[in-house]
Amino acid sequence: MRSRDEEARAILRGNDRGGYSVPNGRVYPFQWNWDSAFVALGFATFDGNRAWQEIETLFAAQWADGFVPHIVFWQDDAGYFPGPDRWQAGEGVRTSGITQPPVAASIVRTLWDGDPGVRPRLAALFPKLLAWHRWFWRYRDFEGRGVVVAMHPWETGRDNSPEWDVPGAAIDTAGVAPYVRRDLGHLDAAMRPTGAEYDRYVALVDFGRSTGWDHARIAAENPFRVADVGMSMIFLRANRDLLALAQVLSDDAAADEIAGHIARAEQGIGWLWDDAARSWCSRDTITGRSSGFVTSASFLSFWAGAGDGPRDEAMLAHLDRIGMRVGYLMPSLDPDDPGFQMLRYWRGPVWAVVNYMIGRGLKEAGHVAAGERIRADTNGLIARSGFYEAFDPTGGAPTGGDTFSWTAAIWLAWAR
Ligand code: 9WN
DSSP: OOOHHHHHHHHHHHTBOSSSBOSBTTTBOSEEHHHHHHHHHHHTTTOHHHHHHHHHHHHTTOOTTSOOOSEEOSSOOTTSSSOHHHHOEEESEEEOSSOOOOOHHHHHHHHOOSOTTTHHHHHHHHHHHHHHHHHHHHHSSTTOOSSOEESSHHHHTOTTOGGGHHHHTTSOOTTOOOOOOSGGGTSOGGGSOOHHHHHHHHHHHHHHHHTTSOHHHHHHHOSOOEEOHHHHHHHHHHHHHHHHHHHHTTOHHHHHHHHHHHHHHHHHGGGGEETTTTEEOOEETTTOOBOOOOBGGGGGHHHHTOOOHHHHHHHHHHHHHHHHHOSSSOOSBOTTSTTOOSSSGGGSOBOHHHHHHHHHHHHHTTOHHHHHHHHHHHHHHHHHHOSOSEEOTTTOOEESOSSOHHHHHHIIIIIO
16 A cells, blocks of 8 residues: 555656646646645745746746735646636736735745755745735735735635635625536535635636636725735744745845735735634625634644734633644534535634744744644544545545645645
């Protein structure tokens, strides 16, 4: 029998389409933004060149204004909806018109190992990362709050989180032209978002396309504009990591600019603290309402270094409580929430990539035992069930697609 290490490397090789990876060849046959960032970590354990290439290929799809899309359609494949025809976006190569959690700078910092041979590649990537961050400040923090405002649930990477239920209800789906979901041809519907959720996803794609992907107009008029706690924490951390890279490159002007960005994020992040929930939560910028949900993204405060004594204590209390309720941390939704579903995507299942950020963040903040539990649970899930998209936190059963790239990568880079 092959070891899990060998299996993980075989998955990364098997999902390699020549310079970029697909998350899973059948369900997700294109390049995805934050998937590729995490995948690079896995490649780095056995093929350093290929690791850098994964990120470089993603940034080859960057638009002139700095935007980096959430999907890059390097080749056709009818197995996924919505494909390039529905999006009608891209410069040079066809892409989607929304972005995804900006984790790339943090991953590049981890890839950077001080090797002078790699320095030219770092120097070439740095301005692209900075341009993407500037794009975020301009179009995803247009009110200058210091947080990231998501324009689509897919942008958050946590597609059907209950955090989007109330803000999503305002989306008018009446005019959505008929479409055929492809995901249900690959996966059990019980593991996927509902039909009503898909109508909202498609309505937002149709709206963005109707503007010609004018991100200024989208920022002003999109029917869904939610400050996502996950993206905001990831972006705060990414700015800290980008600053470290600016220092490596002795780019003082960029370092000053990024330090200003970090100050803006540190000032703004408190808006996402929900006193009633005693947790970090997403907040609808249109109504000002906090979601009130404790999700796995809430715990990314440790990754961001966003907390303070009392808030960290409150999050650790949630962690202890949830840790006693499930076999495996960190469920994507609080298991004490009535809407918790152990197999339905971002309403319960555990995702290895989120665990990686939470676990590392906890350890860095000095909460070593809690961080180690997250790592050990991730290890236990993959050892038990294999390289699936996500896992049931109660018993560890697999959910979603198999032979999943980012799960394999997190095993190799961190969980094993
Ligand atoms: C839409 C690829 C992506 C991940 C997301 C995950 C899922 C897509 C989908 O798959 O989203 O982007 O069609 O369900 O939610 O986090 O990047 O693995």
